[in-house]
Amino acid sequence: MTANPEPPTRALWITKAASTEIRETDILDGPDHIQVSTLFSSISRGTERLVFHGQVPRSEHDTMRAPFQQGDFTFPVKYGYSAVGTVQSGPRKGETVFALYPHQTRFSIPSHAAISINPSVPPARAVLAANMETALNIMWDAGVCAGSKVTIVGGGVVGALTGYLCARTPGTEVCIVDINPDKAALAGQLGCAFTTPENVPEDADMVIHTSATSSGLATAINAAGVEATIIEASWYGDHFTTVPLGTRFHQRRLRIISSQVGRISAHMGARWDYKKRLTKAIDLLADPVLDALISGETDFADLPENYGSILEDPSTLCHRIRYSNR
Template sequence: MNVGAARAIEFSASREVDVVDVDPPAPDRGEVLVETTVSAVSAGTELLAYRGDLDPETAADEALEALSGDLSYPLRYGYSVVGTVAAVGDGVDPSWRGETVFGFNPHEGRFLASTEELQPVPDGIGPETAALFANTETAVNFALDGAPRIGERIAVFGQGVVGLLTTALLSRSPAADVVAVEPRADRRALADALGADATVDPSAVDASEALRDRTGGVDLAVEVSGRPETLETAVEATRFGGRVLVGSWYGTKRAEIGFGDHFHRGRVAVESSQVSTIAPELRGRWDADRRRETAWRELRRLQAEDRIADRLVTDRFDVEEAPAAYRRLADDAEPTVQVLFTY
């Protein structure tokens, strides 16, 4: 099969993006060749790569074969690709050919993967919705780690795509109150549409004070703003014995944070949450397969009840236009939420 070179996105230096040729060979034994339909930009992580805010010595993702290596330039990144299996290697069931699949793979128009690295997209879920799978799995992980209890009050700081999906899932939990904290009006409106009980604009009011006035202090604060200085606000908004779950990856960004009397005397717990692993206390009952099954189920429900892709996908760029796409994201232009690349 000779179909010519496809295109891939490569971060070559801070604020420099190249679009390069990729021409993978025929699939080897146990592999398939995937032709990409769409790939979703994970704005938080990929803007760190675009702006040069990643530690080049950090492993890209030890849990994903497609993201082996470190985060030094030149760097191919991304982990939300949907496409069609175009060819199969020896030892692969021929029924895989023509299957629509999701892959944790960088932005590439064509790539090789083993079947173990791919997720068949369930019937009835379109490619643009399926491209939200990775962020939905992250939101499921936050819900598992946050463990919201009946009657609790929750704040989600940051309403990018992950924050919006987290708000949507937590609003369906037994929690009594879910408040979205976000400076952009368009994203506060989306949070409201996805089930938030209230929204707070931290650029207009003191967010921790507004949350304490409404809730008496939240039981759980989920920090997904991507801004390390927000962590202090989240702590201040949390009641005695409450917990702050940090889902943001700050890269090399730093901020002065003062954890004062409230943090110490209030016994506020600050915990990390990262989708590459299952929390130790859950591993007896949960594994990656169970979490992914849950994410697909929740994504199907979000598609049916909330038209999630219609709400979140605001921009579509041909892969050749990648430099313009990252400039738009870096400019934080309203109403950009989810950017997709098409191939």
């Protein structure tokens, strides 16, 4: 009998601003590469929405490239960084791994770039790994410690995961702030208090801003106590931001510090590298409560017709893509 040939490898491409299609693509092999059959990937709404609309500043086209991106931000581009799959051959055959790879049915990457998934973490939840890695880095940058009073402005997936981590530090008080009151239930599941911007407490030791809006940053400034630190974890793309630096900002001697997952905090860098950080982020996903952050699921074949609406829906947290080639 003749073995059935494998179906062609397919990937989601953004062909121009606000337009996508699935294209057949070659698998690019290399030394010490492994082939992975994708089980799930996920949409990172904040960043992918900016890429989808062509809003990545030209000055950042190199720095904002995803690890295995093809094409560039002037289109066409294959973009994404959260894939979970099964190794198909070699010494790691059968292993379930996470990779910073775009939305594609199968792919080949260097073995060191495929991070083993702890058996305690289901593959369907492991798609949160890139977001958890960002949240972990934010927590490091913020210097959250026992007894801290932490306010998080923006209840998206990164803000929620950051709240989840902070709330598990002994003695912390964590409040998530969002314009959508329906996020209160999610905050409670994660061990956090909740409020809307008009009722935000004004004495936080540290404030973490993740909403990528000028109004959210103003709320963060209002929430900060005397000599507190505001961690700006949003990425605005080519949007300009209005920052209210009068009155309270000066009177309270506040600091605004950026956090970006592309760099490891200086005080952690001597002991941590990117692989170790990502591995730890995956391990932190063992808690079933984090399934609450999966706000929807779409079959890969249906992704082009739904991609734009998923990105535009403000209720989207982590939207999971499932693949039928498994």
